[in-house]
Amino acid sequence: MKYKILLVEDNAASLRVLKRIIGKINLDVAVATSLTEAKLIFEQSTPESFLCAVVDYTLPDAPHGEAIDFAIQSYMPVIVLTSQSDEDVRNRILSKAVVDYIPKQNRQVFEYLSRLLIRLQKNKQVGVLVVGKRPSSRNKVCELLNRHNFETYQENNTLSAVNSLYNNKQIKLVITENELQDESGIELVAAIRKEFSKEELSIIGTSNLSNPALLAKFIKSGANDYLRVPYCHEEFFCRVLQNIEHIEQIELIRKTANMDYLTGLPNRRHFFEEVTTQMHRGLESMCLALLDLDHFKKINDTYGHDCGDAMLKEVAKLMKKHFSEFSMSRFGGEEFCVFFPNTTLEQAKQKLDVFRTQVESKKIRRKRQSIGCTVSIGVTSKLAEKVETMLSHADECLYKAKSLGRNQIVCYISK
Numbered sequence: 001m002k003y004k005i006l007l008v009e010d011n012a013a014s015l016r017v018l019k020r021i022i023g024k025i026n027l028d029v030a031v032a033t034s035l036t037e038a039k040l041i042f043e044q045s046t047p048e049s050f051l052c053a054v055v056d057y058t059l060p061d062a063p064h065g066e067a068i069d070f071a072i073q074s075y076m077p078v079i080v081l082t083s084q085s086d087e088d089v090r091n092r093i094l095s096k097a098v099v100d101y102i103p104k105q106n107r108q109v110f111e112y113l114s115r116l117l118i119r120l121q122k123n124k125q126v127g128v129l130v131v132g133k134r135p136s137s138r139n140k141v142c143e144l145l146n147r148h149n150f151e152t153y154q155e156n157n158t159l160s161a162v163n164s165l166y167n168n169k170q171i172k173l174v175i176t177e178n179e180l181q182d183e184s185g186i187e188l189v190a191a192i193r194k195e196f197s198k199e200e201l202s203i204i205g206t207s208n209l210s211n212p213a214l215l216a217k218f219i220k221s222g223a224n225d226y227l228r229v230p231y232c233h234e235e236f237f238c239r240v241l242q243n244i245e246h247i248e249q250i251e252l253i254r255k256t257a258n259m260d261y262l263t264g265l266p267n268r269r270h271f272f273e274e275v276t277t278q279m280h281r282g283l284e285s286m287c288l289a290l291l292d293l294d295h296f297k298k299i300n301d302t303y304g305h306d307c308g309d310a311m312l313k314e315v316a317k318l319m320k321k322h323f324s325e326f327s328m329s330r331f332g333g334e335e336f337c338v339f340f341p342n343t344t345l346e347q348a349k350q351k352l353d354v355f356r357t358q359v360e361s362k363k364i365r366r367k368r369q370s371i372g373c374t375v376s377i378g379v380t381s382k383l384a385e386k387v388e389t390m391l392s393h394a395d396e397c398l399y400k401a402k403s404l405g406r407n408q409i410v411c412y413i414s415k
């Protein structure tokens, strides 16, 4: 779903910059130059289509931030723009349930707005679990998080909190008090860390000023960060975002490390890890296939390396289409691999043959020419303890498929 921003601003120069920035991040924009116009636009739209409202503090028919109240009452997250720099206005804005306020000082602040809007969009897919004994204090934290579009979950004890983490994989952050219904927050942190590492889930422990030693205990038990209560909203959001971005960066690094750059398929290392884990579960049947494009060097030599790359990408697309439910990989060069757990040789062979004919009929266009290729496949169903053993059996078959004329499947026969 493409979200919309309700932009309420009467200054023509600011409007131009803001529209450009919002367009650049692929969001639609509905512009109002007054509070009256904003109300009209909102009445005529679907409320859920708005990601948030970006509102100027001073408008011709709303000189004291009345447009902010309208957006809040309409359940839209609100970002406030203001050219007034006095502390009084800042405090007045921050006393309302806004996402943030942006002083219109220089071009950099518009970059900040752009990052904030991207974040608000991403937050819709990020879960935060809030744990504490009292519903009133949990609700307060959730209200702050909902303002930033986070999906929130609440629990009051250790067992249900850990269960909630298992059931809701989108949770990336836990915010916990020390006082819970059963055990303490410290014990909850320790219990979570038995199952979830610091790299996959962040934890922030909270504590009031009367117990400063608690904060160090939280960190020593495995929390990533802490917050002293009462906190100011700006600090709260800075810490929440910092922790979530940390988890997202690790996710990205992990994804990049496991992926083949050209085709986006899992790489050899990741394939080995995945298949070894599956084999250790003790499967009753399994097959492994090695697939190698035929005379690929000729494509590179005749049409250039770019054309070879394009062909590899097309074959990878077909791999994703046909084998997405299995472990697969670009093994290197023009060689691919698929592992089929709980699959008989006949079933694997059938799937591989459909794939083989699809590769044969796939053509790419270069300089008005239609270029195609074929694939040879070696497959084994002989059970083995190690991936390497199955690979060596499949490789023997692949060699045979090449020597028998290519574009065919050869199956391993036990000696």
Ligand SMILES: Nc1nc2c(ncn2[C@@H]2O[C@H](COP(=O)(O)OP(=O)(O)OP(=O)(O)O)[C@@H](O)[C@H]2O)c(=O)[nH]1
Residues within 6 Å of the ligand: 262, 292, 293, 294, 295, 296, 297, 298, 300, 304, 305, 306, 307, 308, 309, 312, 332, 333, 334, 402, 406
């Ligand atoms: N375009 C492109 N070519 C690659 C890539 N990786 C390996 N190759 C090329 O793939 C070709 C593989 O050639 P060979 O091993 O001789 O195999 P072949 O020509 O497919 O012949 P057979 O396997 O015997 O059918 C070489 O020319 C490599 O340079 C890549 O990422 N992109």
